[in-house]
Each structure stands twice: as structure tokens, then as C-alpha cells.
Amino acid sequence: MKIEVKNLTKQYGNKRALDSISFMLNEPKIYGLLGRNGAGKTTFMEILAGQILSTSGEILIDGEKPFDNQKLTESICLIKEGHNFKKDLTIKHVLKISSYFYPNWDQSLALELVKEYNLDLKAKVKALSKGMESALGIIVGLASKAQVTVFDEPYIGLDAAARKKFYEILLEEYEKEPRTIIFSTHLIDEVSLMFEEVLIIQDGKLALQEDADVLRNSACAVSGTEELVENFIQDKEVIMTKKLAGMMTAYVVGHSEAAIAAGLSVEGVPIQELMIYLTERKGA
Structure with a gap:
């Protein structure tokens, strides 16, 4: 589904959560937001899912607005970090209701994931731990098979092993049936290798939209003796440096080939470090 964001603005009193933001998502990919x-x-994800209205501007999905559009919202599944389901419902009822709402619902996948995460179908949402509630959200998001599936910090309370399993299943399902997956997370290093395209929002504006591989290759980590690295980075744009026992590593924008020629060790820079640099040190 083609997603067009046109001058999207959302105002809450004196606070502008989104400020005339515009971009397009043209094809099924895993997007890092x-x-x-x-x-x-x-705020953007809630407008995309048709849950709230913008103050001005619009989001169009295949040319239609999502708000109050059941045909369209059946193709969008937003799983937030909490409060996705009514507390008095059992897990079985959550899955049943979801199967009615999402036309492409995969009940066999849902039950398989219930077993994977050791959930009790008879348990009520209000009795679930934070991790179990997150697991239920992940199950609904994956089993919905919604053409636009949005995960907003969906793993709160899950341990590292459970999160890893989620990432593996998400990739398996995406490879079988590509769809637009938008993934918002602060655990960027855990999931960044999944991203095919990255969007960075800062202060309600779009700071960056870039192919993930291009972004990864836009900077490099150069390592060597402190003297060699210091000499190399003198005229370069440096993101950060680390020193230990006479050795030094510097994250540098570009210049990977020159670093190799200078006898330095060269590796990629984590997307998380680039995001921090863009939003904090350099500014959007």
C-alpha cells in the first residue's frame, strides 16, 4: 500500500507534535521509525492507524484517508507498548475479536505463537504481566497479516530471548508475505539489521529518510593507534571518539577508503549512533 504524508501537522494546545511533515512510503518494506x-x-502512528485526526495536512493510503474508514483500517494494525486490549477480555476473546476485524487473520499462526510465548488462552488481560501483555500484542500484530503493520515499542517487559524470537518470526512472516512494517524502537542496535529504510523524526519534523544500507555506509568507525587516528581525523566530520591504552576509535562521516589507505581498521557505524548524532549533537 502506498502511504503519502502531506504537510501533516498535529497541535496539542501550545505543543506542536508534528510540524508540516511530508514523505512517502512507496512499497512493502521494513521501515525503522x-x-x-x-x-x-x-502521534504519526496514531494518525496513520486512523485513531486520531490531524490538525492540518493529511495521510493518504492508496489515495484514501484512514480516519473513520473501516475498509482501510482493517488493513492497518497498530500495536503500541501498552493498553492495546480491554482488561476484562481473555486472550481467547482478544484473538477471536481480532479474527473478525482483520480479513487476513491467521488463526493457526496466532495459536502457534500463544504456545511459543507460553500464554494461557483463558487468562484475562488484566492478569497478564507486562511481558505477557507485550507478547499478546506481538501475536495480534503478526497474525493480523495487515498490509500495514505498525509496532510502537512492542516488547516492553520481554526478555532478550523472547525479543529475539519475535524478530525471527517477524522476518520469517515478512519473507513469506511482504507487507509494510513500520517499527519504532529505542533498542535500535537489536533490530537495525532488519530495517530496509530508516526515517528519523526530530521535534515533529522529518530529519532524515534514507535507505538503510546507504545510511550504514555513510559513516565508518576507524581504529588504530591514537597518533594515526588523530592525524587522520583532523579535517574530517567526526561523530565521536573513544580512547583506550594508546589505541583510538573514531566514528567519521565518509572517508572509509581513505582510512583503509592510511592503514587504519575500518568497520560500520551502528545506526543508533548515527541517530543520536543527527538528533542530539548535530541537530535535525
């Missing part, structure tokens, strides 16, 4: 707390990511 990144930014600091309060950047406007959740």
Missing part, C-alpha cells in the same frame, strides 16, 4: 522521546513518532 526512529527519534527521541517526544519527537512525534507515536
Whole structure:
């Protein structure tokens, strides 16, 4: 589904959560939606899912607005970090209701994931731990098979092993049936290798939209003796440096080939470090 965001603005009193933001998502991909707390990511996702209205501007999905559009919202599944389901419902009822709402619902996948995460179908949502509630959200998001599936910090309370399993299943399902997956997270290093395209929002504005591989290759970590690295970075744009026992590593924008020629060790820079640099040190 083609997603067009046109001059999207959302105002809450004196606070502008989104400020005339515009971009397009043209094809099924796994998109990383990144930014600091309060950047406007959740507001964007709620407008995309048809849950709230914008103050001005619009989101069009295949040319239609999502708000009060049941045909369209059946193709969008937003799983937030909490409060996705009514507390008095049992897990079995949550799955049943979801199967009625999402036309492409995969009940066999849902039950398989219930077993994977050791959930009791008879348990009520209000009796679930935070991790179990997150697991239920993940199950609904994956089993919905919604053409636009949005995960907003969906793993709160899950341990590392459970999160890893989620990432593996998400990739398996995406490879079988590509869809637009928008993933917002602060655990960027855990999931960044999944991203095919990255969007960074800062203070309600789009700071960056880039192919993930291009972004990864836009900077490099150069390592060597402190003297060699210091000499190399003198005229370069440096993100950060680390020193230990006479050795030094510097994150540098570009210049990977020159670093190799200078006898330095060269590796990629984590997307998380680039995001922090863009939103904090360099500014959007």
C-alpha cells in the first residue's frame, strides 16, 4: 500500500507534535521509525492507524484517508507498548475479536505463537504481566497479516530471548508475505539489521529518510593507534571518539577508503549512533 504524508501537522494546545511533515512510503518494506522521546513518532502512528485526526495536512493510503474508514483500517494494525486490549477480555476473546476485524487473520499462526510465548488462552488481560501483555500484542500484530503493520515499542517487559524470537518470526512472516512494517524502537542496535529504510523524526519534523544500507555506509568507525587516528581525523566530520591504552576509535562521516589507505581498521557505524548524532549533537 502506498502511504503519502502531506504537510501533516498535529497541535496539542501550545505543543506542536508534528510540524508540516511530508514523505512517502512507496512499497512493502521494513521501515525503522526512529527519534527521541517526544519527537512525534507515536502521534504519526496514531494518525496513520486512523485513531486520531490531524490538525492540518493529511495521510493518504492508496489515495484514501484512514480516519473513520473501516475498509482501510482493517488493513492497518497498530500495536503500541501498552493498553492495546480491554482488561476484562481473555486472550481467547482478544484473538477471536481480532479474527473478525482483520480479513487476513491467521488463526493457526496466532495459536502457534500463544504456545511459543507460553500464554494461557483463558487468562484475562488484566492478569497478564507486562511481558505477557507485550507478547499478546506481538501475536495480534503478526497474525493480523495487515498490509500495514505498525509496532510502537512492542516488547516492553520481554526478555532478550523472547525479543529475539519475535524478530525471527517477524522476518520469517515478512519473507513469506511482504507487507509494510513500520517499527519504532529505542533498542535500535537489536533490530537495525532488519530495517530496509530508516526515517528519523526530530521535534515533529522529518530529519532524515534514507535507505538503510546507504545510511550504514555513510559513516565508518576507524581504529588504530591514537597518533594515526588523530592525524587522520583532523579535517574530517567526526561523530565521536573513544580512547583506550594508546589505541583510538573514531566514528567519521565518509572517508572509509581513505582510512583503509592510511592503514587504519575500518568497520560500520551502528545506526543508533548515527541517530543520536543527527538528533542530539548535530541537530535535525
